[in-house]
Amino acid sequence: MTEWNIDQSVAETMAAALQSSVKRVRTMGSTSESSSSSFKDAFGNYADYLNNLNEKRERVIKASRDITVNSKKVIFQVHRISKDNREEVLDKAEKDLAAVTEKYMSKLVKELQGTDFWKLRRAYSPGVQEYVEAATFCKFCRTGTLLNLDDINATLLPLSDPSVEPLQINVLDYLLGLADLTGELMRLAIGRISDRELEYAEEICQFVRDIYRELTLIVPHMDDSSDMKLKMDTMLQSVVKIENACFSAHVRGSEYMSLPGSSEPSSFLLGLSDAGSLFGNTEKRCFSPLLPAERFWTTYRGKFVHVTPSSALLQVTVLPMLGFEGSESVQKAILEWEQFAVVAC
Amino acid sequence: MSGGADSPSPSLDKQFEEFRSQIEESGSLREKIRAVVLEIESTSRFMHSGLLLVHQSRPVPEVLEKANAQIGELKGLYNRLAEIFRECPGQYYRYHGDWKSETQTVVSLLAFLHWLETGNLLLHTEAEEKLGLNSSEFGLDIEDYLIGVCFMSNEMPRFVVNQVTAGDYDCPRKVLKFLTDLHAAFRMLNLRNDFLRKKFDGMKYDLKRVEEVHYDVKIRGLAATGDSNGNQGVADGQS
Numbered sequence: 001m002t003e004w005n006i007d008q009s010v011a012e013t014m015a016a017a018l019q020s021s022v023k024r025v026r027t028m029g030s031t032s033e034s035s036s037s038s039f040k041d042a043f044g045n046y047a048d049y050l051n052n053l054n055e056k057r058e059r060v061i062k063a064s065r066d067i068t069v070n071s072k073k074v075i076f077q078v079h080r081i082s083k084d085n086r087e088e089v090l091d092k093a094e095k096d097l098a099a100v101t102e103k104y105m106s107k108l109v110k111e112l113q114g115t116d117f118w119k120l121r122r123a124y125s126p127g128v129q130e131y132v133e134a135a136t137f138c139k140f141c142r143t144g145t146l147l148n149l150d151d152i153n154a155t156l157l158p159l160s161d162p163s164v165e166p167l168q169i170n171v172l173d174y175l176l177g178l179a180d181l182t183g184e185l186m187r188l189a190i191g192r193i194s195d196r197e198l199e200y201a202e203e204i205c206q207f208v209r210d211i212y213r214e215l216t217l218i219v220p221h222m223d224d225s226s227d228m229k230l231k232m233d234t235m236l237q238s239v240v241k242i243e244n245a246c247f248s249a250h251v252r253g254s255e256y257m258s259l260p261g262s263s264e265p266s267s268f269l270l271g272l273s274d275a276g277s278l279f280g281n282t283e284k285r286c287f288s289p290l291l292p293a294e295r296f297w298t299t300y301r302g303k304f305v306h307v308t309p310s311s312a313l314l315q316v317t318v319l320p321m322l323g324f325e326g327s328e329s330v331q332k333a334i335l336e337w338e339q340f341a342v343v344a345c
Numbered sequence: 346m347s348g349g350a351d352s353p354s355p356s357l358d359k360q361f362e363e364f365r366s367q368i369e370e371s372g373s374l375r376e377k378i379r380a381v382v383l384e385i386e387s388t389s390r391f392m393h394s395g396l397l398l399v400h401q402s403r404p405v406p407e408v409l410e411k412a413n414a415q416i417g418e419l420k421g422l423y424n425r426l427a428e429i430f431r432e433c434p435g436q437y438y439r440y441h442g443d444w445k446s447e448t449q450t451v452v453s454l455l456a457f458l459h460w461l462e463t464g465n466l467l468l469h470t471e472a473e474e475k476l477g478l479n480s481s482e483f484g485l486d487i488e489d490y491l492i493g494v495c496f497m498s499n500e501m502p503r504f505v506v507n508q509v510t511a512g513d514y515d516c517p518r519k520v521l522k523f524l525t526d527l528h529a530a531f532r533m534l535n536l537r538n539d540f541l542r543k544k545f546d547g548m549k550y551d552l553k554r555v556e557e558v559h560y561d562v563k564i565r566g567l568a569a570t571g572d573s574n575g576n577q578g579v580a581d582g583q584s
Contacts, residue, residue: 042468118441210357
C-alpha cells in the first residue's frame with residue numbers, strides 16, 4: 001500500500017504544479033509574448049536573408065554548370081584539329097566560346113555584385129575554371145601564346161552595362177584553369193605526334209613547361225593551395241608524358257622514311273585501332289614507334305636494301321594476329337610497299 | 346619556335362610576375378588578419394572562462410561585470426579588422442574563413458551574457474552594435490550569428506542543472522520557455538545541409554535536457570514556490 005501512497009502524493013504535487021503553471025502562464029502571457037514576437041520578427045528577416053542567399057547560390061551553381069558543360073564542348077571541338085582543318089575547327093571553337101560567354105557567363109554578372117563575388121566563389125569557381133581552360137586552349141591553338149587574365153577579363157566587360165560592377169575573373173580561378181589547361185595540351189600534343197606534327201608537339205611541350213615553371217613560384221602562396229598542389233602534381237605528370245612522347249618520336253623518328261609518291265602525312269602512331277585504315281593504303285604507313293625499332297636489311301636483286309620494320313613485322317606478327325594473313329589484298333599491298341621501299345633506296 | 350623555346354616570352358613572365366606580387370600581397374593581408382584574430386581568440390577565451398563562473402553559482406552580477414569589461418576589448422579588435430578591410434572593399438568573404446569560427450564563439454558568449462542580463466535573445470543588430478560593426482562595410486554575417494546562437498543554446502542545459510543544484514528552482518522554467526521560443530524561431534529558417542543545419546539539429550537535445558530538468562524539479566513540487574516573471578532575467582532568481 002505504500003506504493004499507492006507515493007503515487008497519490010506524486011499525483012497531488014503534479015496537480016498542484018499544473019495549477020500553478022496554468023496560473024503562471026496566464027501571468028506571464030503578456031511579457032513573454034512581447035519578447036518572443038520581437039525575435040520572431042528578427043528571425044523572419046534572417047529567414048528572408050537565407051532564402052535569398054540560397055536561391056542566388058542555386059542560380060549561380062546552375063550557371064556554373066552550364067558554363068562547364070559548354071566550355072567542355074569547346075575544348076572537344078579544339079581537339080578535332082588536324083593539319084588541314086585547322087582554320088575551320090578553330091573558327092567554330094571560337095564562335096562556340098563566344099556563345100558561352102554571351103549566354104552563360106553573362107548570367108553570373110548580376111549575381112556576383114559586391115561581396116557576393118567572394119562569398120559565392122565556391123559555387124561558380126568550377127565553371128569559371130573550365131571557361132578559362134577553354135578560352136586559353138583556343139588562344140594557344142590559334143597563336144601559340146598564353147591568353148592573359150586581363151585579356152579574358154576585357155572580353156567580359158561588354159557583358160554588363162556600365163552601371164553595375166563588371167564580372168572579373170580572379171587570379172585564383174584563372175590559375176586553377178591554367179592548371180587544367182595543361183592536361184588538355186598534353187592530349188593535344190600526343191594527338192599531334194601521332195599526326196606527325198612533331199614540331200608542334202615540341203612547341204606545346206615548351207609552353208607547358210613554362211607554365212609549370214611559373215606556377216611553382218606562385219602556388220605555395222595561393223589561398224587554398226591544397227587544391228592547387230594536387231593540380232601541380234597532375235601537371236607535372238602531363239609535362240612528363242609530353243616529354244616522353246617527344247622523346248620517342250625523336251629517337252625513333254630517325255627511322256621514319258617519307259615515301260616517294262605520298263605527299264600525305266603518314267600516320268606515326270600505329271595503334272591496333274589504326275589497323276583497318278592501315279590495310280587500306282599500306283604505303284602510307286611505313287613506321288610506327290609502337291613496333292620494335294630495329295632496322296631490317298635485306299637483299300633485293302643482289303643489292304642491300306633498307307626496309308623499315310613495318311613490312312616485315314606486318315607479315316610476321318601483326319597480320320596473323322589480326323587474322324589478315326591470307327588476305328590477298330593485303331599481300332598485294334605489302335608487295336607494292338616493298339617495291340616503294342626498294343625504289344627509295 | 347626555336348627562338349622562343351629557350352626563353353619564355355616576356356609577356357608570359359610579366360603576367361606571372363604580377364600574379365606573384367598580387368598573391369603575396371593577399372598573403373600579407375591574411376597575416377595581418379590572423380594576428381588580430383589571434384587576439385580576438387585570446388580575449389574571448391578570457392571572457393569564456395570568466396563566464397564559466399556562472400556554473401559555480403557565483404553571483405551573476407559579479408560575473409557579468411567582469412565579462413562586460415572584455416566586450417570593449419573585442420570591440421576594439423573588431424574595429425581593427427574593419428580597418429584592415431577598408432583597404433580592400435568587397436573582399437570580406439575572401440578571408441572570411443580566417444575569422445568566422447572565432448566570431449561564432451564571440452557571438453555565443455555575447456548572446457549568453459545578454460541572456461543572463463535581460464533574459465532575452467541577443468538580436469543580430471544588437472550583436473553588431475556590441476562589437477561596433479556596421480553592416481554596410483564590415484558587418485556580422487548572419488549565418489555566423491545564427492551559429493553563435495546555437496552554440497549558446499549548448500551552454501543552457503549545464504547552466505540549468507547547476508542553477509537547480511544551487512537552489513534556483515525557477516530557472517528551468519525560464520530557460521525552457523526561452524529555448525522553446527528559440528527553437529520555434531529557428532524552425533522558420535529554410536536551412537541547407539550545412540554546418541548551421543547541423544548545429545540547429547543539435548539544439549533539440551539541449552531543449553530535451555532542459556525539459557527533463559524542468560520535469561524533475563516540477564514533479565517534486567520544488568518549482569511551485571517560484572512565481573517571478575520570466576522577463577526579469579535570471580539575475581533576480583539568484584539567492
